[in-house]
Amino acid sequence: MQMVTPPALRKPFLATWGQPLGLCLILFMLSYTIGVVQPIMPPLVQEFNSSVGYVQSALVLMSLVTASFTPTAENLSRRLGRRPVLAIALGFFALGLVVIVLSSNIGLFTLGLAGCIGVAGAVLMSTPVALMDALPGESIQRYGLVALAIAGVLGALVGSITGGVMAFDFSWRWAFAFELGLIPPIWWLVRSIAVPAPAQTLPADWLGGLLSVAGFGFTLVGLSLASELGWWQPKGDPQRLDFVLAPFGISVAPVLIAVGLICLGILIFWERERASQRQPSLLRLGVFSRRIYTLGLAIGTLHTMTTVGVQFNLFQFMPAVMGLNPVQTAIAVMPFTVAQLAVLLLLVKRQPQFPPRYLLQSGLVVKAVGIALLWAAISPPVTALELLPALVVMGAGTGLFATYITSLTFADTHRDQKAEARGVYRPFQNLGASLGRGVLGTLLISLASLKIVDGILAELGQTATPEVRRSAVRSLQVAIQTLRRSDRRQIFDHLPESIQPALGGILQTAAIEAMQSTLIVILALCLLCLGLSFLLPKTVKTIEAPIE
Numbered sequence: 001m002q003m004v005t006p007p008a009l010r011k012p013f014l015a016t017w018g019q020p021l022g023l024c025l026i027l028f029m030l031s032y033t034i035g036v037v038q039p040i041m042p043p044l045v046q047e048f049n050s051s052v053g054y055v056q057s058a059l060v061l062m063s064l065v066t067a068s069f070t071p072t073a074e075n076l077s078r079r080l081g082r083r084p085v086l087a088i089a090l091g092f093f094a095l096g097l098v099v100i101v102l103s104s105n106i107g108l109f110t111l112g113l114a115g116c117i118g119v120a121g122a123v124l125m126s127t128p129v130a131l132m133d134a135l136p137g138e139s140i141q142r143y144g145l146v147a148l149a150i151a152g153v154l155g156a157l158v159g160s161i162t163g164g165v166m167a168f169d170f171s172w173r174w175a176f177a178f179e180l181g182l183i184p185p186i187w188w189l190v191r192s193i194a195v196p197a198p199a200q201t202l203p204a205d206w207l208g209g210l211l212s213v214a215g216f217g218f219t220l221v222g223l224s225l226a227s228e229l230g231w232w233q234p235k236g237d238p239q240r241l242d243f244v245l246a247p248f249g250i251s252v253a254p255v256l257i258a259v260g261l262i263c264l265g266i267l268i269f270w271e272r273e274r275a276s277q278r279q280p281s282l283l284r285l286g287v288f289s290r291r292i293y294t295l296g297l298a299i300g301t302l303h304t305m306t307t308v309g310v311q312f313n314l315f316q317f318m319p320a321v322m323g324l325n326p327v328q329t330a331i332a333v334m335p336f337t338v339a340q341l342a343v344l345l346l347l348v349k350r351q352p353q354f355p356p357r358y359l360l361q362s363g364l365v366v367k368a369v370g371i372a373l374l375w376a377a378i379s380p381p382v383t384a385l386e387l388l389p390a391l392v393v394m395g396a397g398t399g400l401f402a403t404y405i406t407s408l409t410f411a412d413t414h415r416d417q418k419a420e421a422r423g424v425y426r427p428f429q430n431l432g433a434s435l436g437r438g439v440l441g442t443l444l445i446s447l448a449s450l451k452i453v454d455g456i457l458a459e460l461g462q463t464a465t466p467e468v469r470r471s472a473v474r475s476l477q478v479a480i481q482t483l484r485r486s487d488r489r490q491i492f493d494h495l496p497e498s499i500q501p502a503l504g505g506i507l508q509t510a511a512i513e514a515m516q517s518t519l520i521v522i523l524a525l526c527l528l529c530l531g532l533s534f535l536l537p538k539t540v541k542t543i544e545a546p547i548e
Helices: 013-048 052-080 082-102 106-134 138-169 172-180 183-190 206-229 252-276 291-322 326-347 356-377 384-409 415-460 466-482 485-493 497-533
Strands: none
Touching: 013 052, 013 106, 013 138, 013 172, 013 183, 013 291, 013 415, 052 082, 052 106, 052 415, 082 106, 082 172, 082 183, 106 138, 138 172, 138 326, 206 252, 291 326, 291 356, 291 384, 291 415, 291 497, 326 384, 356 384, 356 497, 415 466, 415 497, 485 497
């Protein structure tokens, strides 16, 4: 006979699940912040009279700041206590949102996103994991970390869908102002979580932390801006460019890369000196000293780059070729996310029947097959229904990979390093996402612009000087990234009347060929992940909850 709990003894929902809900909302909020930037990018760039490259650089910097300071934040949380450090982090996050909402230029926007939110993210990434493990209750212990992973995926999905609606129907600033309303309930839900007493920890190495952020930051920002500003020769007239963009008559991109590499060299020297003097550091190697963790981190970041690269390019491709609006595009791409979540929920917390590495590699093979199916499906006429099987297969492969990459990555990390390891892992995935949008997205738009210009010139039977051709390609790249479809149509309407009958075919052919070329690059990167995965251990002692 089944025992029924008397109503008087049943706990209210918030008494049982309020604290886990608050922790999940933290990661939902962080993922939403990353996911919302892409759909609001066109109006944001137009209002600031900036470029997509600068916004991508802000995202890269945010991820780098978070990843670089996560070990520092974890040590401070143990030394000062997690509750006060979490409160300070939520305050910094709110300050970053206010700076973004009130920003009048791309510099203030970057300060709010990469500065305030990046630093706050170092605490907000690792703290939910540490506190979820400390919550009482068998159900919470079993499903808590899984719920955090799902919250991260849902946050990015909600950001990608609602961001475009807010940006074009209201203002892109509302997309961030919305998050301010989440912070008070988050703090109300998590403020009563029992936390361990502060403990003595290692002293801080702030110089090492700053050198790390500067080294990786300058290098990756320089790489992300090189295609827009020029790898050496500045794009545009150096005499008319600001000194900041063209110092000494050369592009600022190689200067940033050189400064970053110098900072990394100084960092290596500094850390060796501290090690020789037996001085500990707060921004220590920590989990980075473990080979398997570093390898798994690199594979996971590269995998995220390919995943986000495909999704970002579909968001560019579908509206241009299929005529879908942002919401319709998000719905058309949703089967990928649904399949990924379905596989995660099906496999998580189940003891695998085969070695986890084999299952992870199977996921990469399935994903590679999905990319090949997507390549084959992209041929005129393209419909969302024809892309559906490829998206489902890719999503299933991604879910299978994500289920086991965390366990294999953490195979040689200690239990007391779990919060730090997860706190570092997630921002590196954000970094991979930024690179996927910046590198693979730029590749798609650059190839499409080049093919459109060449197609128009060929149809007109004309030739152009290399400089005129490059200028036309650059102008078209900016138009594709910043203007609505109707606004781009007005640009093409100014072309000669003789080109108009063939223009639709030129645009569609250019978009399809550029998308297929980009998918080949993405497929090669996926196979690279597969090759590197053979260096991971075959089995693990415990199955960790996924992070991606």
